[in-house]
Amino acid sequence: MGAELGSGQLNCSDPGFFPVFSLLCPPDQGYSGAQIAYYNVLDLIFPEHGMSDYSFPYKDAEFVLNDIIDFDAMCASAGLEEVNSELATAILEEANRLAVEVIAPLNWVGNEKGATLEDIGCVETPGFKEAYWQMVESGWCGLGFPEEYGGQGMPKTLATATDEIWQSANLGFSLCSMLSHSAVEALLLHGTEEQKDAYLPKLVSGEWTGTMNLTEPQAGSDLAAVATRAVPEGDHYRVTGQKIYITWGDHQMTDNVIHFVLARLPDAPPGVKGISLFLVPKFLLDESGEPGERNEVECISIEHKLGIHGSPTCTIQFGDKKGAVGYLVGKPHQGLMAMFTMMNDARQAVGLQGLSVSERSYQQARAYAMERLQGTRSDGSRYPIIHFPDVRRMLMLMKSGTEAMRALAYVASAEIDRSRFAQDPDEKARHFARVELFTPIVKGWLTELSTELTSLGIQVHGGMGYVEETGSAQHFRDARITSIYEGTTAIQANDLVRRKTQFDDGAAVKSLAADIRKTAAELVASSELAGMGTVLEEAAGLVERACDWVLENAPKDKHAAGAASVNYMMLMGYVCGAWLMGEAALKASARLKSGGGDRAFLEAKVVTARFYFAHLLPRANACLTAIEAGSDCMMALSEEQF
Ligand SMILES: Cc1cc2nc3c(=O)[nH]c(=O)nc-3n(C[C@H](O)[C@H](O)[C@H](O)COP(=O)(O)OP(=O)(O)OC[C@H]3O[C@@H](n4cnc5c(N)ncnc54)[C@H](O)[C@@H]3O)c2cc1C
Secondary structure, three states: OHHHHHOOOOOOOOOOOOHHHHHHOOOOOOOOHHHHHHHHHHHHHOOOOOOOOOOOOHHHHHHHHHHHHOHHHHHHHOOOOOOOHHHHHHHHHHHHHHHHHHHOHHHHHHHHHOOEEEEOOEEEOOOHHHHHHHHHHOOOOOOOOOHHHOOOOOOHHHHHHHHHHHHHHOHHHHHHHHHHHHHHHHHHHHOOHHHHHHHHHHHHHOOOEEEEEOOEOOEOOOHHHOOOEEEEEOOEEEEEEEEEEEEOOOOOOOOOEEEEEEEEOOOOOOOHHHEEEEEEEOEEEOOOOOEEEEOOEEEEEEOOOOOOOOOOEEEEEEOOOOOEEEEEEOOOOEHHHHHHHHHHHHHHHHHHHHHHHHHHHHHHHHHHHHHOEEEEOOOOOEEEHHHOHHHHHHHHHHHHHHHHHHHHHHHHHHHHHHHHHOOOHHHHHHHHHHHHHHHHHHHHHHHHHHHHHHHHHHHHOOHHHHOHHHOHHHHHHHHHHHHOOOOOHHHHHHHHHHHHHHOOOOHHHHHHHHHHHHHHHHHHHOHHHHHHHHHHHHHHHHHHHHHHHHHHHOOOOOOHHHHHHHHHHHHHHHHHHHHHHHHHHHHHHHHHHHOOOOHHHHHHHHHHHHHHHHHOOOHHHHHHHHHHOOOHHHHOOOHHHO
16 A cells, blocks of 8 residues: 555546555545655655555464463463354454455544544544445444354454454544444443343344543533433433533444433432443334434534544534433433443553554554665665664654553453353452453553553655655544543543552552462573563562552542552552563563463563563663652642642
8 A cells, every 4th residue: 555655646436455455545535645745755756655554463362361361271261162262363364354445544544634523413534334234234333242143142252352452553433333332332341231222232233323422611521510311201301411521422334323321310419329221222122123213412523633534523512402312321310330341341442543553653663674774884875764773763662562451451351251251250350350450551651651652653754754645644643532532541540550459458469469479480490581570670670669558648649649640550560561571582582482372472572572671661660769759749739830
């Protein structure tokens, strides 16, 4: 694709061109002269380079699945004998094919053209509908959902790996099915049997999509301020209010959009304890269960944003006359709990976005670094920038960072599977506690790191990174939202430092530190990785010290936990990354000794782990220093002094 764009002779009627891409520009029109000239700027500077191709990093993903998680054993213990690593590879290959051929080419189109609102309630993103239906018709939307509702019943871990593919290919596009997945999770757990039968099959298949409606102008992070109202009327409710920033809140891709809306009943107590969850379809269902009468739900505007231009971010008006018809999901006043089901799922999925967009940015930076000539040898020949140590530093930060992120995201998903599959209540509880602990770390750390890594992706490109046509800037802009939506970094950090640390007196954190120490001991015992083992042991100590500091200081100083929170979360992220990179080094080195596997990949894995320990893990020390500095300097200035 790159060469075609770079050639300045882009011709959509070329039969070799991607079919979906050709839908965007009818053969008689092709690309405009201005657009061809636009790509020619890139040609002048760097004729060989165009928009990067994307391909899923199979070797690393399969290494995490097989060597770190032991996917086969996990599936076998859950009674999923037919699911194994061979099937997983076949599924990933098929997903990658669809992503590379259909979805990735639309990434740039979504960025350039973006979603548009032609008229009230008429949101379009060019080419996305055709691509979306290829996903639906191939059964991708229901991969991880129960067969009872038309899903494929695959483990969450495998669905996470395929989600990485969709997200890397096209972040804006993938958001639509990501939110539908969260809606399915909420309905599975909290819906009535009637609601499940009516809505789940179509949401699971992807024939309809789901949205998540929390935010209002006065209620962002603070959901206690939600003001949307729901008044009972017979077997349903009338919902009235305005929600803002609703991702894929309206579109023309499917026949129906099912909104999950936080609202208050007339007798609701104030604060978060008075919020209920409602299902509000765009079209009410007729007697045969198909979309019938139009509900009072309108997209009245969409946002102009820094990134993810292909994803419509909508202001939705519920009920401007009688009120939109809605149905209560779960119990009255317990909507936030039900919504948390969606949010935990969505939070891990957004963390995965941080990995996915960083991987895409890395692949592009790596390709550029190998081709961009800037060094000159004494004989006058030129060499590419990948020869320079500092370019290596940037690429290694990107490579080691994304590999650590992938390991953590997949391991966190495996904990979800294990907590679901476990029969023994103690084992179930143990895995669930780990899911709860990992969720804010996956969301917070992966997304914060993605902003840095995609910024490095631009830096590797030099000036070409700052101009739009290389596509590197898009990854940086797209990544920037991930640490804001689904709860900002501060909200994740608050969750980690309070609910996940103070509430259980540090038990979950200490149990994680104990597991990290076990890996450290194995590293120490292996002669060639012993140095890493000592460092990892110290890192486990940092986790314990940070936890103890919070437990000791939070009761004494009301600002202590909040002041420490983001550094606390980042410390946990850097150390979890080291833990799993340490595991990876152990497994890779054992395979190298036994002669099994791809030598070049395994050697690179050990070196990449060493780099992570030398360049990313030391940041955990700085986080602890900042935590132990307490809240004094943070809170000392009066507001006027800012
Ligand atoms: C592109 C996009 C898509 C979105 N999609 C959806 C969607 O589909 N559905 C939906 O409901 N919402 C959606 N949102 C809204 C998003 O979840 C909110 O923007 C986000 O939760 C932050 O709320 P806010 O913008 O009101 O910021 P605020 O809450 O005003 O936060 C501003 C700053 O204050 C900090 N802050 C606030 N409270 C605290 C606290 N207690 N402790 C420490 N710091 C705090 C925040 O971290 C942040 O830095 C989307 C937003 C965008 C931009």
